[in-house]
Amino acid sequence: MxxxxxxxxxxxxxxxxxxxxxxxxxxxxxxxxxxxxxxxxxxxxxxxxxxxxxxxxxxxxxxxxxxxxxxxxxxxxxxxxxxxxxxxxxxxxxxxxxxxxxxxxxxHPVLAEIAAIEKAIEDAFDASNDDVATMDDLAAIPPELVTGLTFKLHSSCCLLKQQTNALAIYMALVEDETPEQPENLDEPLYTLAWRNNMMCQYRPLNAEEGMLIDLVQQGQSFATLCEMAATMQDADTAAARVAGHITGWLQSEIISELVIAK
Amino acid sequence: MVEKPPFLGFGLGLRPQHYTEILEATSELPIDWFEIISENYMVEGGRPLKMLDQIMERYPLVMHGVSMSIASTAPLNMDYLTRLKTLADRVNPKWISDHLCWTGVHGVNLHDLLPIPYTEEALNHVASRIEQVQDFLGRRIAIENVSSYIEFEESEMDEWTFVAEIAKRADCWLLLDVNNVFVSGQNHQFDDGNFIDQIPVERVVQFHLAGHSEGDDVLIDTHDQPVCDEVFDLYEKALRRFGPVSTMIERDDNIPPLAELLDELNRARHIASGVLSHEQLETAA
Structure with missing residues (x-):
């Protein structure tokens, strides 16, 4: 030494x-x-x-x-x-x-939430190059196994659940526009940041989609997603709405793997 | 001694601002090779590695790190070295380099290239660590002299003696940063030409050329300015001593358009063509 x-x-x-x-x-x-x-x-x-x-x-x-x-x-x-x-x-x-x-x-709670958006986007930039699941992968799943299907989010995904209008302020700042005044929201706002075709993306999610992504992160199955969606809006169309979200996620490279329950 | 790596010619530091221009150039760019900052690509995935994969298909690469902290008395960071080795396996660089400095102890990283006293104790310590790193990576590495703003009372030898002895004891290559020799020469009032003369020819595999800034009674190695005339003059002297050595412009801040860096690189080529024979320059593959 x-x-x-x-x-x-x-x-x-x-x-x-x-x-x-x-x-x-x-x-x-x-x-x-x-x-x-x-x-x-x-x-x-x-x-x-x-x-x-x-x-x-x-x-x-x-x-x-x-x-x-x-x-x-x-x-x-x-x-x-x-x-x-x-x-x-x-x-x-x-x-x-x-x-x-x-x-x-x-x-000033908005400050930490603006920073969290920036961090989520930065982290998406150089996250792991996971495989990306496709609509063809979904089509190959035997129908009887779909209810037990779970989904692995791409490593670049970061779901934020925020209490303020940080996203609106962030978007104005990115465009060099004058941001609105900070305020607390009546309901939390979900925002998803991820990488699609090597480009960082972010978008607000409605309450249902935010809840569903949250459930996906927890490893919940398609059947559970449908049950929970039924509590949010019209129960009769819950499965169709969930299927619609999944289609969108697959097309946006948000899902890296479809996992069939054993 | 093992034969030196090949003379690569004249290169640039690869910077994200230039990715598109490099990859979409319709005619061949006058760049023989690129040096990457290793840490910028020690990430899990995404655009940095995608760009790197595309550029390494077209150009030879060398890897240059800033965080090996080879002169630190903290234990070697094996996680860092493992990631470095993984990147090297991907890139297959012509060589890997880092700085003769330390960046922190006690788990802290100061993200600076900090100087050490030039003592026998430090010599033994650093040489031993370079040997450990070379054993781990399975290859010789190149060690770069840094710019410094202070010296230590306890130093027992000159910087150039220390650098030459490190190369000999650790059996490593040297990356001679000509700007750093100039900056430290000005800051410590030593003869930069003598520094060049005391470095063993057979060890030097790469030259860095870079710009610096003037502070109050001090030159600072900022890499945010063009290479100055005095550094180009010292480069000419270095070429006369060392012969054909892979040369690059290192710009890290205030990044100009690629064309400006190519002008600087052409100036280096022009100087080299006045010093080296056609045959020597032609050895660049």
Whole structure:
């Protein structure tokens, strides 16, 4: 073990994270500058680089709150969640949770939900290349086995159940339009983000489709989907409505596998 | 010593902003090869890997990482190395490189290329880790000199002595970043030409050319500017010493249109054509 090197690295890291100066006596610099200034390059770069990463990952959250508040929130996040992953792609993965837990979340719950939309879309971008189930796969299922059929969602799928008008605000921000004022919704809104033909997609779901995707995630069968759909709207057309949703999901590459019950 | 990897000619860092232009070019682009940032493709799937698959059908690739943290005193991150190896199996790169630096300890990643003191202790530590990585990956790796803004009182040797000795002890290749030599030379007031002269010719498999920014009493390795004249001058000196070495422009921020990078790359070609023989340049496959 390189003890002196280990001790130096611990000190230096601590000084970068906490903006302290324990490393300075060990630093050598030319006469035209100072150890404080030169070490400060690393201290400054740490915070600015990670805030830049967050502002890229959460561009519309940043747009919504403005530079000053985003910088403050991002700086707090950097302190609360130091990166522990070698790939900076994952640094911001806790930002929606951080915003949700933040002291201002009670007054501004919409912020965490806008960030959650951005994270869902970002995660869909480089999720696993699962197989995609097709209408032909569905047609090949023997009719007597359809009721027990379950569905595996594509790895890129993320179902959000949100309490605010975050989606409307997000969509306005993407279009560089003035967003509506934040408000709480009377009923939760489901939004699905996923990847279709290598392109990230998202769309709001009505209450029935949102519930059905939620049930699919839980591994519930076609028969259960139909039973639950019957509680939402006209029971006589429930099976047809569920079949319609499944058709849409298959055509949109939302389903990766049709699983026949054994 | 094992024969060096081939001279690939003149390449660019592959950046997502240029995917479409590269893949939809109607005539052959004057790019001999690409360097990818390994971490950008250490993902599960999606467009990054799809683009990579298409580009590797047409161009030789090398892999360049920023998170190996080879000089850290934290244990080697075997999950990272496993993912790196998986990517290498997919890409079949001409070589894999990373930096002579550390990026964090105690489970934290500072996402910076942090310098170390040039001591015998550090030399033994880093050389041993490079050997472990090479054993795991089943191939030699190339180690790159970094830009630095500080030096340490406890250093026992010059950076160039340290770099040369690392290559010898770990039996690895070197990626000589000409801009980093220039930036560190300015920051620490050493002779960048002497640095070049002290690096063993037989170890260098790649040159990086990049731009930097001027801070207050310091040059910062930002990769967001064109390569400056002084770095091209130092590149010419390096070519005279090292002969034909695969050369690339590394741009990571303030990314310009591809044509601007091709102009810079052509300047490197032009300099090389004045230093190297036609036969030497022709060895680029």
């Amino acid at each position: 390189a003890k002196k090197l280990a001790e130096l690295q611990s000190q230096m890291q601590s000084d970068i994270l906490k903006r302290t100066d324990g490393t300075l006596p060990r630093i050598s610099v030319p006469e035209n500058t100072t150890a404080e200034k030169r070490f400060g390059v690393y201290q400054f770069a740490y915070l600015s680089r990670l805030i830049e990463i967050l502002s890229g990952d959460y561009e519309n959250t940043w747009k919504f709150v403005g530079d000053e508040q985003f910088y403050q929130l991002a700086a707090q996040y950097v302190e609360a969640y130091p990166s522990n992953h070698p790939n900076v792609r994952w640094f911001g993965r806790y930002f929606p949770k951080f915003l949700s837990d933040h002291e201002s979340a009670g007054a």
